[in-house]
Amino acid sequence: MTLRWPRRLSGAALVAVALLLFDPQGARAEPGVPDPPNGLITDRGKGEVSDADRDFAVKVRLAGLWEIPAGKMAQEKSDDPRIQSIGRDIAAQHVALDQLVRDAAKKLDVSLPNKPNADQQGWLDEMRDAEGEEFDRVYIDRLRAAHGKIFPAIATIRASTRNDTMRKLAQRTNQFVMTHMTLLESSGIVDFAALPTAPPPGAPTGSTSTAQLKPTSSSAGGTPVLALVMVALASAAVTVFICRHFLLGSRTQGSRRSYRRPQGRYLGS
Incomplete structure (x- = not known):
């Protein structure tokens, strides 16, 4: 019994090491947060390449052209170790991207x-002219705003x-x-x-508009559907009332015609 626990622990340690070696990104992911499996997306250059696709590739390239030197400046000009670390990491990751x-x-x-x-050259000039905390503010604000625009x-x-290579690039x-x-x-x-x-919410992009989904939307001639339903129900109620009235009246008259008063010994008894 005492020998089984070390074996179990060593087995668990081997599994953990294997996970780190074969999937380092997944090992660093937060618990419960999915990591998109990029390996499931093809990268064969298949599919039409639109003007929007080309513009996107240009934007990604431009981002690296100014954020890499900006990150290098962050490491050299900032006095804050946190800013230096951020600049180093972003610059290195943009090299890969x-x-x-x-x-x-x-x-x-x-x-x-x-x-x-x-514009990007102007932001780099701003950073070159800034020092200390002012540099930190310019660097963080300019990069955060730029990332918010491309997101x-x-x-x-x-x-x-429609292109699989562009799809994979966008995901990465x-x-x-x-x-x-x-x-x-x-x-x-x-x-x-x-x-x-953020811009105000606009109309849905689908084929069905919000007006078509509202229960009070017009069905014909601008008449609300609810009003038509009420009229139909009232008409049905009147029809039922009239039918019952005439049916009961005809039955009462028929019963009166067939009834005869008793005669003979029942009179005056």
């Missing part, structure tokens, strides 16, 4: 830029693209962006009040 988007673009013959756009674009491409990019947003927010200095507000 940049390789993914370049591989996808090569497979799909999509042209990619080689330098940041004017909806990722969802659109992941849900609508989503995992990177979610990680980066979490890292940036862990700094504790994100100005959430300055982020763009």
